[in-house]
Amino acid sequence: MIYNPVFGNHDTGMHPENKKRLDCFGDLPVTKLQYDENPLKLVHSPEYIRQVRELSIQGRSLSAETLASEGSFEAAVYAVNATILAGESGDFALVRPPGHHAYSGRANGFCIFNNIAIATRHFLQQGKRVLIFDFDGHLGDGTNDIFYETDEVLYWSIHQLPAFPGHGSANETGVGKGRGYTFNMPLPPHAGDDIFMDAFKTLLPLAKQFAPDIVAVSAGFDAHQYDLLLDLRVTADTFYEIGVALNSNFPNVFATLEGGYNIEELPRLLDNFVNGINGKAKAYSEPRTESDLKVWNQYEMDLNILLSQLKPFWQI
Numbered sequence: 001m002i003y004n005p006v007f008g009n010h011d012t013g014m015h016p017e018n019k020k021r022l023d024c025f026g027d028l029p030v031t032k033l034q035y036d037e038n039p040l041k042l043v044h045s046p047e048y049i050r051q052v053r054e055l056s057i058q059g060r061s062l063s064a065e066t067l068a069s070e071g072s073f074e075a076a077v078y079a080v081n082a083t084i085l086a087g088e089s090g091d092f093a094l095v096r097p098p099g100h101h102a103y104s105g106r107a108n109g110f111c112i113f114n115n116i117a118i119a120t121r122h123f124l125q126q127g128k129r130v131l132i133f134d135f136d137g138h139l140g141d142g143t144n145d146i147f148y149e150t151d152e153v154l155y156w157s158i159h160q161l162p163a164f165p166g167h168g169s170a171n172e173t174g175v176g177k178g179r180g181y182t183f184n185m186p187l188p189p190h191a192g193d194d195i196f197m198d199a200f201k202t203l204l205p206l207a208k209q210f211a212p213d214i215v216a217v218s219a220g221f222d223a224h225q226y227d228l229l230l231d232l233r234v235t236a237d238t239f240y241e242i243g244v245a246l247n248s249n250f251p252n253v254f255a256t257l258e259g260g261y262n263i264e265e266l267p268r269l270l271d272n273f274v275n276g277i278n279g280k281a282k283a284y285s286e287p288r289t290e291s292d293l294k295v296w297n298q299y300e301m302d303l304n305i306l307l308s309q310l311k312p313f314w315q316i
Helices: 005-009 038-042 046-058 072-089 115-124 141-146 193-209 236-249 266-277 293-310
Strands: 130-134 153-160 182-187 214-219 253-257
Touching: 005 072, 038 046, 038 072, 038 115, 046 072, 072 115, 072 253, 115 130, 115 141, 115 214, 115 253, 141 153, 153 193, 182 193, 182 293, 193 236, 193 293, 236 266, 253 266
Parallel strands: 130 153, 130 214, 153 182, 214 253
Antiparallel strands: none
8 A cells, every 4th residue: 555644635625535535544554755746747738737736725626526725736746646656566556636537637526637647658658558447436537538549558447327427438439549449338327246247357358458568557446336426336345356357467557546435335345456456365245236137238238339349459
């Protein structure tokens, strides 16, 4: 775990994305972090960086749902640096604010700077091929947008649809050079472990064909059955299985925290995921959830659309 209490300086009050999301982990070892604003420029415009700094000082909102306080700019910069450090060390950046909804020029969906996209650009500069795997229950629309037109990065998301941000359908697979390099796998509301793992296992062989040097994980836990913001029914066991599979299929994996808003469940879910990657025993278990026929029918229709879109680019 890469953690620092500075992330609590992003004070959002009673907002769903608040400091209790990290406080719920109790006392954690503190990582000394570098403060460096330069990586922000890998993704974000100077005008947007300046805007975030000014609005944070004023304690004003950055978007309709993205709040800021006097300490938000500093916390967001440290979150970026922590995510880059996680990539270099193969660790988990336990940060806030999250990042995957942030666009190059605007805040969105509780996110200020796009931590995973900045870290990805950092590794692209080193000549590495990067797979971004986003299992947050919401589409990481900022990350999706940033890499939508490039074949240098493979972006793979499994998310609920309909849900915020309102897109991420199976036929959204990139444009121009990026055609076929975005895997958007939408899941219907009430999809359970069976569908989530089917989506993961079906698309994993295609992601492996990309032959990434490093896998950057946007680790959101709001697909869990007791999360407050979505209607998926994933259990702690699935997060463990995902960790096991990533560890066994890719040599270099790191992650940064995105969503997950049930603070009683979040530490258990993250522990399961990390234990899976580290080859340790499952920390927590729940009875597996199964999806009804109507949900399966919708999922299979979307999966077939996605596979038909990807067939010209990958061996299916």
